[in-house]
Each structure stands twice: as C-alpha cells, then as structure tokens.
Amino acid sequence: MPEPSTRNKHVVVIGAGLGGMSAAIMLAMNGFRVTILEKNGNAGGKLNLLEERGFRFDLGPSIFTLPQIFRPVFENSGKTLEDYVPLERIDPQWRNFFEDGTVVDLYEKPEQMRKELERFGPGAYEEYVDFLKYSRLQYEIVERGYFREGLDTFFDFVRFYGLQDARGLDYMGTMSKSIFKRVRNAYLRSILEYFIKYVGSSASDAPGFMNLMPNIQMEFGLWYVRGGLYRLAEAFVKRLGETGVELRLHHEVTNIEKAGDRVTAVQGTANGESYRIEADYIVSNMEVIPAMQRLLKEPASRMRRVNKYEPSCSGIVLHLGTDRVYPQLAHHNFFYSKDQHRHFDRVFHEKKLPDDPTIYLVAPTRTDPSQAPSGCDNIKILPHIPYINDKHAYTREDYIALKGLCLDKLERMGLTDLRKHIVVEDFWTPFDIEKRYYSNRGSIYGVVSDRWKNFAFKAPKRSKDYRNLFFAGGSVNPGGGMPMVTLCGQHVARLITEQDAEK
Template sequence: MKHIAIIGSGFGGLSLAVRLQAAGHRVRIFEKREKIGGRAYQLKDSGYTFDMGPSLVTAPSIIRSIFESAGRRLEDYVKLVPLDPFYRIFFHDGSHMDYSGDAEQMKAQLAKFSEKDAAAYDDFMRDMKGIYDAVITDGLGKQPFDTIGKMARFVPRAMRLNALKPVAYMAKSYFEDFRSHFMFSFHPLFIGGHPFRAPSIYAMIPYLEKEEGVWFAEGGMYAIVEALGRLFEELGGEITTSAEVDRITVAEGKATGLQIDGTHFPFDAVVSNGDVTQTYRRLIDPAHRRKWTNRKLDRQKQTMSCFLMYLGTKKKYPKLAHHTLILAERYKGLIDEIFAHKKLPDDFSMYLHVPTATDESMAPEGCESMYVLIPVPNLKANTDWEVEKQDYADKVLEFLEAWGMDGLRDSLEVCHLFTPADFETQLNATDGNAFALEPKLTQTAWFRPHNRSEDVDRLYIVGAGTHPGAGVPGVMLSAEATLSCIIEDLGVGEVVSSPAKLAPVQE
C-alpha cells in the first residue's frame, strides 16, 4: 500500500481517488474550496438548486465502471433519468430543432430543411462510429498517450478515419443546411474547442450520445459528485477541504509530498487535478522543470471562458427544454472573435440549463431553476469583469425577454453571476479558462501534458488538462489512464477498466 495525495476534487480527481483507494492504496484529497466538485460545484439559494458547471450526463457506462471498480453499483448511489430531446436548438431565424438519438425523428426534422441532409444522417453516424470505436471501444481515450510510438501508430488510423480534419469541415462534407451543419459540429464548444480547429476525434460525440443517450442525475450533477465523495470515504479515503496546496516538494527528481500553509505532508506519490499550467508554474520549482518551463507553459493555448448566470424565476418557461441552445446568426465569425481574445462580442449564442424541466425538486413549487451560459473570451481579453458584469447580465436578460421569455426580469428571485475572473480566483484556472487547454490538434494526445509527468517522477496529472481532455467522460477516462501509469510505476493494484463496448444503462 502506498500513500498518495490528490490535489483537487474535480470529477477527474474523485474518479482516480476511488479507483486508487479500491486498488489498495491510501489516498488523501486536498481541495482548495469549501466543498468538493471543482467545476461541478453546487449553489443553493432560497429553495433553488443550481449545478454551476457540467449539466449533461453522457456515457453513463464510464461513470458506472468507477463504481464497479470498487465492487459497487452506480444505481445504488444515483438515479439517472433519460432525456428526450437531448437538446432544443433555436436558430436566429426563429426555426428550431429537437435534437435526439432517434434516427427516424432526426431524419424527419432534417428533411424539413434539406432532403439531402436527411439522407446523409446515416452515413455520418456510420463514419463517426469508426472514430468512436478507436477512442472508446479500442480504449485510446483511457490509455496514457505518453510515447511518440503510440502517436505514430495512431496517426495512420486517424488519417484513414479523417479524424484529424476539423470537426466543422467534416460536418460540412455531409450536411448543406446551416442548421444541420451546426448540430453536427458544435459539440467541441462543450469542452472548450473551436469547431473549425478541433480535430474530428470530437465529431464522434453525436454518435456517443446516440449510442448511450443523454441523462440527468436526479438532484442534479452534484448528486454524482456527492456519490463519488461518499464512495471514496466508505473505502477509507480522506478528504480535506479548504486546503490550498502551495508547493509540490521534490527531492532527487521525485515528488515527495505537499506543502500547505507552511506544513509539509509526505507522500509516496502526488497527483494534480488542478489546472495543469498552474500545477507546473506555481507548485513546482522551475529547477525541476526541463519540459514544462515557464516559456513553454506560456505558449500553451488556454480555452475560452464562460459568463454564467444562475437564475431562479417565480415563473415557468415551458418553451425551454432541459437543454436549450439559442443561437446568434454568426457561427464561425462569432467563435473566431471569442477565441481571438480581442473583445467581448456584441451578439451572443447561449446555452440554457433548465433542470426543473425534468426535476421539480430543484426549485420551489411553480418556479424555474436555470443557468445561462455564454462563451466569452478568457482573461487575455483584458475585460474588467468587476466593472462589466452587471451591464453584461442586464443585456442578456433584455435579450432573453425580447426573444420570448416574458416578464423574466420581474420574475427573478435569485440571480448569481460567475465570470472568467471567478474561474481564475476560485478554480486557479489560468487566464480564467473554463475547460483547461484548448483541444486543438497540437494540444491533443501525445501533444497534451502527459498523465505521468514528463519532469518529475512519482508526479501525475488527472483531469481536463491531460489526455484525453475536458468533459466529464474525458476526465473520468483520464483517471483510468493516470491509474495505469501509477500502478505500473508503484507496482501495486490492478486497473479495473471501463467496458470496451458501451451498453445503455438499464433503469
């Protein structure tokens, strides 16, 4: 048994903590914030409950396999509810589509705007299955991508599958109508990727959603955070909150423990689930960093950020589905502006999470709990959010009222804002990124910071900043990749893998 520290309690940190503790190690989590969860934090106010970050549960079999690694059943901890539609997408011209995993329904909706697109749907899904098989079925997402040999073996297969082509250009080769083009290319935005830059490895997400569904955890995403925390403690793991790690101590090239508020905590190995750029820059002395020098860290591209409004309304808005997108006319132009960091755009596309559409317990009776998420430039744009945030929020509320949410401002009982500056101060996110390093080709797989540190022995990374990347399924797979490195190095424990083939969850 080895004594292992994990810095941070995001989904990646919690998943690895459970797996390591179940494999026979003694694990302790140190979390800076008052509660566990990281980006998947929870806010409660006046009877309203909000998930502050992730809201879509996809690939539940990956979650289930974490519980199975400890001999438990997910179903005994969390109740998952299937959603239909997955998303309701409103376009600038007033048209809308209900996006789901039902091929016939999807083709009927696509046909309203383009017969050709309806006919292309099956071909698209068949081809995306090829990429899904590489990443999920053959397990590339859950293996460390730490040798150039692995990358060299992957590239020819990726090229055959067209998986290196940017997602939006891949979708363009199947679909002609702007609606279908958007629907099958926007998914990288959910993990901080630019659809016109992110490789088509991410174009398999629609297939993954179709295969396993989109779900909601009763009580919200935080129910999964709490379940993982509970399971970890039942296994004997220890969680210390309000404990910000100041330093990872290193001797003779090996991580030896942590420094917190002047106290040294010795460990056999250390894992960081915190922002990967900050982990190297702030927690490890430059003398121990040959690869991740400050200059190299400066060259890494952080993702865009998000402006979030958590709204509790006395009124119901049945026009909104559980997951709703409201889009501006501009697609590439708007995203280019956000990613180029120059300024806050005047128009906006937004995502609304309305859990009360499924679970009334998230708000007082007859009321709605929702959040509005708007992708915005990260802090490289030099926006002073303390000055700007109220005006920006007012502009969004005004827009939503004009769009069709009558009486929104008068019905507000609760309104909390979370800005890029909060991502930086509360989550230690470099430049206030919302999703760690941008998932572009030159920051993917072998090019991403490795699960096993390239600079310091017995130091490991888990979560959105390492392979395979952001998103709840991504960081949970990263926990498996990191686990296999630790077990290989320490020689204790065994990897209980997620199923190669994903099967739909039985209720």
C-alpha cells in the same frame, strides 16, 4: 490493474475534483494509502452546488454522458452505478433556437429525428444519418486507443495505431469543414458544430475527428442525475469513504517539495495553521500550468514547454430563479448566433467578448421539478467567452454588460420579460472561476482543442521532470468534461500502480 508491489505507499492527491477523486478511489482499491487535500469546503471541483430560496443550482457541469466510464469507480462491490446515482435519459437531448424563429429539436430516437428534419426537404435526414456513421467511425478509432489506452502524445498515438489502424480518422480537416462537406442544412450545421461546447473550443480550429462527439450522445445517450448533478459528487465522496480514502477539506496546498527528479512532500495551510505531508506519489488535480507556477515554482524554461497547451474558453455563468415557467424551453437549449463562424473567430482568435453570443441555457425542472419551487423555473445561462488575457483586459463591468446583452437576446428570442421575473440571481465571471478553482486564466474546460496548436492533445498525465508526480483533470489527456476527467483519474491510478509494481 496489476497489484502494487507494496501496500504501505502513500499518495497525496491535490484537489477533490472528479479527476482527483477518481484517481484516489482506484488507487485505494489497489492497496495504496490515499489522502486528498481540497482547499474548498466541499468536494467536486467545478461540479458544485448553490441552494437558495428553494432553488437548487448545479454551478458546474449540467450534462451527463458516457455512464460506462464511471462504472469502474463504483462497481467493484456488487453494486451498480445506479445504486449511487439515479440516472434518467433525456430526449429531446437539445432544443435549438435560431434568430429567424426556427426551432429544431435534437432527438436520440431516429424516428423522431426523421420527423424533425423532414420539414427541411428531401435529403436532410439522410445526410444526418450518413454524418452519424462518420461520427461513429471517429469515435471507434479514438476510443480504442486514445481513450482506452490513455495515450498522451502524438508519438504514443503513432506507436499505437501504426500506419494502418487509424485509417478513416479525420485529422486533415477541421470540425467545421468536415460538417459542411457532409451536411447542407444550415440549421443542422450549426447544431453539429456546437458539440464543440463540450471542450470549450472552436469548431473552426478543432481537428475533424472531434466530430466523434455527436456519436457519444446518440449511441450512449444524454443523461440527468435525478436530484441534480451534484449528487454525482456526493456519490464520489461516498466511494472515497468506502475505499478508505482520507478527504481533508479546507486544506490548501501551497508548495510541493522536490528532491532531484522526485517530489517528496506537500506544504499548505488549514484553518490558519501550516502543515506538511510526505508522499511517495503526488497527483495534482490542479491544472498543469497553475500547478507548475503556484506549487512547483518552475523556471521560465520549463514553463515555455507547456505554452502550447492554451486554455480553453471561459464563460460568464448566470443562475436564475424565476417566479414563472417558460414552457417553450426543453431541459437543454441553445440560442444561436446569427453568424456562428464569426462568433468563433471573435472569441477564439480575436480574444474579444462576443457581440452576438451563442447561449447555452439549462432548465433542469423540465426533468426534475424538485430543482425549483412550484410554478418557478431554474435557469442556467452560459455563453462562451475568451479566457482572461492581456490582449483585452476585461473588467467585471464588461462582463456585467455582456450579461445584459445575453438577457436582451433571450428576451428577444422568446423569454418574454425575463428580467422582471428573476427572484434569485447568482453570477460568475472568469475572475470568480479562476479564484475558486485555480483554473488557468479562468478556463472552464482545461486546454483548448486546436488542430494547429496541439492536435487536440492536452498535457501528459505523468510529469516529464518528476517521476512520481502525476496530473489529473481537464488540462491533461483525454481532456475536459466529467467522463474524460474521470477516465483520466483511472489512467493515472493505473500508471502509478504499474510504476510501483516495477520497483
């Protein structure tokens, strides 16, 4: 990054999610004075923690990928990322359960994956290898521009890649169509389609180049932070202190002051008292649409411009502590719908709760026994469901009924008497997610990736209306997930630094 033109500029960051903290750390390293205002009592945003009766539940993200993206935040003083967060590679990466009793492990190691797929007959492994070559090409094209350069719009995309540099990019089809074109095995098709879980979208709607996600896991590994994923948030907080960023918890921002094409200050409340802080730059780690509504009070004409950034899916999230261990589980598990395309259609098109959900289940004690008492299991259950919407105004009771449906399915598919063995339970609905994080209609992953609605682009990082207002997090490019929001924060810091240097 270029050096800032002055060393006395003040940046206020609204929200201490990973995107906001990443931007703050990088700005502080470039000489800015930075203050983060967080309404909750702990930093990390959706990366959160619950400890109860010896169980340690990671309430938000549970998978760590692309460690190289985090390194610039941590590695400027002779230390490595691993000095802050001990990383452990996980293989098998996922265990996949199907209704007919078939279980398929997804391995990083090619020789183990070959053995896993050879039982499905000749050609299954070879098709998988060919698919990964295609996946790697999608990643390489997207990484060198969209990720690395922080491209924000389709026109940025065209200017960067031109007519030739994106040859091979799969933008005409959908994820599902491109998978079905290359892979015949039904189990493998479902597994590859559900990589879309990382961005809370539908493989039937996301553009084909989103098939870059399997390459991310296979080339760079799937990791666990020893001691639990919340240790990553704690590491970010440590870096805030090391770089001189001021973190103020229990400080809710309620208004952003504006003067023409600039934002000038934030107003809010802390411990029942009002405060006002002036700023040269403001970075909102609150999602774009809620920030425009809640903080900027933007008129309907401006809100209409962002309607294409539809929320990603939401979910019910169930954290269970059990008094027994279910040995058939791996660290990461998926229990699939009988008809995954019907599941996608019901959740993303009809906006209905699933009647046969695909369930993501995490059992971190497979890697880290410290996450539960001896002889117990720590289990997280997450099915994707529609965001809060007017078409189907679901109640908490509806979400509780869905919880029961999920437990029924898991018990039927091998987790015998799961209900009888629950000793600790924590349950989140979209209402809880929206209230805690001000996420747009309870969205978990920011903006949906849809070929027709937004070509998988999210909102721009720089405000179109206020030249010194920026956004970081899952609702802006490059999107949701811990690596992407961390990368987003780095790009925001670069944009502010470059803009300040031009003055």
